[in-house]
Amino acid sequence: MIDVTFANFETEVIAASMTTPVLVDFWAPWCEPCKVIGPLLEKVEADYAGRFKLVKIDSDQEQQLAEAFGIRSIPTCILVVNGQPVDGFQGALPEGKVKEFLDKHVPAGEPLQAEPSEAEQALALAAEGNTDAALYKLHEALALDPANDDTRFDYVRLLTQAGHLEEAEAALQPTLKYIPSQLRFEALSQWIDALNFAANSLEDTNAIAELDVKIAANKRDFDARFAKGRILMAQGEWTAAMDELLEIIMRDKKWNDEAPRKVFIAILELLTPPKPKASADAGNKTAGGIEISGKSVTEQDPQALLVATYRRRLSMMLN
Numbered sequence: 001m002i003d004v005t006f007a008n009f010e011t012e013v014i015a016a017s018m019t020t021p022v023l024v025d026f027w028a029p030w031c032e033p034c035k036v037i038g039p040l041l042e043k044v045e046a047d048y049a050g051r052f053k054l055v056k057i058d059s060d061q062e063q064q065l066a067e068a069f070g071i072r073s074i075p076t077c078i079l080v081v082n083g084q085p086v087d088g089f090q091g092a093l094p095e096g097k098v099k100e101f102l103d104k105h106v107p108a109g110e111p112l113q114a115e116p117s118e119a120e121q122a123l124a125l126a127a128e129g130n131t132d133a134a135l136y137k138l139h140e141a142l143a144l145d146p147a148n149d150d151t152r153f154d155y156v157r158l159l160t161q162a163g164h165l166e167e168a169e170a171a172l173q174p175t176l177k178y179i180p181s182q183l184r185f186e187a188l189s190q191w192i193d194a195l196n197f198a199a200n201s202l203e204d205t206n207a208i209a210e211l212d213v214k215i216a217a218n219k220r221d222f223d224a225r226f227a228k229g230r231i232l233m234a235q236g237e238w239t240a241a242m243d244e245l246l247e248i249i250m251r252d253k254k255w256n257d258e259a260p261r262k263v264f265i266a267i268l269e270l271l272t273p274p275k276p277k278a279s280a281d282a283g284n285k286t287a288g289g290i291e292i293s294g295k296s297v298t299e300q301d302p303q304a305l306l307v308a309t310y311r312r313r314l315s316m317m318l319n
Contacts, residue, residue, distance in 0.1 A: 001041070001042050001045060001054045001055070001056060002053075002054070002055045002056070003055070003056055003057075003058075004024070004055045004056065004057050004062075004065075005057075005061070005062055006062055006064055006065060009065060012055055013055060013080055014080070014083045016053055017053075017080040017081055017082060017083055017084075018082055018083060020050070020051075020052060020053050021051075021052040021053070021079055021080070021081050021102075021105055021106050022052065022053045022054075022055060022079070022080045022081075023041070023045075023052055023053070023054050023055070023077055023078075023079050023080075023102070024055050024056075024057060024069070024077065024078045024079075024080060025037070025038065025041055025054065025055070025056045025057070025075060025077050026056075026057050026059045026066060026069070026071050026074050026075060026076045026077070026078070027056055027057070027058065027059065027074055027075050028058060028059050028060045028074055029058070029060070031074050031075060033074075033075055033091060033092040034074060034075045034092075036092040037075050037077075037091075037092040037093065037098075038056070038075075040092075040095055040098065041054055041077070041098065042054065043095070044095065044098055044099060044102070047099075048102065048106065051102075051106045051107055052079075052102060052106045059071055059074055069085065073090055075090070075091065075092060076088060076089075076090045077089055077090075079101075079102075079105055081105065086105060087101070087104070087105060089101055117141070118137050118138070118140060118141035118144075118151075119137070119138060119141050119148075119150065119151045119154055121137055122134040122135075122137035122138040122141065122154065122158075123154060125137065126158055131158065131161075131162050134158060135155070135158055135159065135162065135164075138151060138154055138155040138158060139155065141155075142155055142171075146174075149175065149182070149185075152171065152172075152174070152175060153184055153185065153188070155171055156168050156171045156172045156185075156188050157188060159171060160188060160191055160192055160195065163195075165192055165195055165196060168188070168192055169192055172185060172188055172189060172192070176189065183265070183269050184269055186262075186266060186269075187265075187266035187267075187269035187270050188270075189266075190233075190262065190263050190266035190267075191233070191234075191266065191270060193230075194230040194231070194233040194234045194263070195234045197227070197230050197231070197234070198230065198231045198233075198234030198235065199234075201227065201231055202231065207231065208228065208231060211224045211225075211227055211228040211231075212228070215228070219247075219251075220251060220252075222248050222251075222252065222255050222256070222260075225244050225245075225247055225248050225260075226244075226245070226248060226256065226259065226260055226263075228244050229241045229242075229244035229245045229248075229260065229263065230263065232244060233263065233267060238267055238270075238271055239306070239310075241263075241267060242264055242267055242268075242310050242313075245260040245261075245263055245264045245267075246264070246313060246314070246317060248260040249261055249264070249314070249317045249318070250317050253317070253318060261314070261318070264310075264314055265314075268307055268310060268311060268314075271303065271306065271307050272304075272307050273301065273303050273304055273307075
């Protein structure tokens with residue numbers, strides 16, 4: 001928006017209108033409707049991103065220009081194209097009507113792309129490997145909007161992937177009170193539990209080998225199998241973890257209050273490629289570091305195919 005006087009009228013209106021339509025807003029400081037439409041016009045100018053130029057003329061101070069345009073009441077807006085007034089309107093029109101008026105005259109433009117949200121910017125930083133900056137942005141976004149579950153999920157997931165388990169658990173706590181609980185938050189909780197369990201178990205460098213010995217001696221040693229499955233989950237050995245859990249489910253579906261099934265479903269949830277967001281490229285990794293595809297989930301997507309295969313295997317075991 002530019003304030004125009006008689007001195008710069010030729011340059012800012014006539015000359016400028018030879019390349020871009022110029023909307024001239026005649027107003028005055030004492031005019032209440034002018035105070036309404038003025039900010040609205042500035043917003044519309046920003047929305048149209050250069051498709052027209054907005055200028056304002058104080059009709060009290062520039063009476064010569066007001067008379068030249070035949071202004072009888074304010075606010076009055078005149079559209080100038082190629083040096084000539086082509087159309088106009090009076091009064092404080094609503095935004096939709098202003099845009100309807102402009103669309104009759106200004107050149108068509110590409111739809112404006114929405115600015116990425118703080119959370120989307122954070123995920124982009126995470127994909128680039130800038131975890132600290134991503135966590136800071138997500139923390140700030142969550143502080144501004146604590147009820148945003150999508151931001152909380154991304155924040156907890158990235159904290160977990162980065163090894164900040166205590167912070168992840170604290171940030172996850174509000175979601176564990178939901179009834180019914182959300183599967184994606186239960187999955188994060190299972191992941192954090194597995195990482196804590198593995199951190200304690202792997203103090204013994206021979207933990208996996210010892211578990212394998214127990215399993216070889218007794219295929220129904222479900223405690224050993226479950227422990228191994230959780231350690232494999234913590235290590236990101238997703239398919240090996242699910243294979244171990246399936247061995248338990250196959251032999252005893254109800255063992256330990258169905259804990260193997262719950263962990264298995266959590267892994268599937270963590271592996272499931274998210275739906276792409278329209279306002280940002282999905283990239284090739286989630287904030288959790290699990291390989292995904294930003295494309296729509298199809299059978300041609302290896303990640304989606306893996307999830308679908310193991311869902312079928314679980315279904316077969318439970319039926």
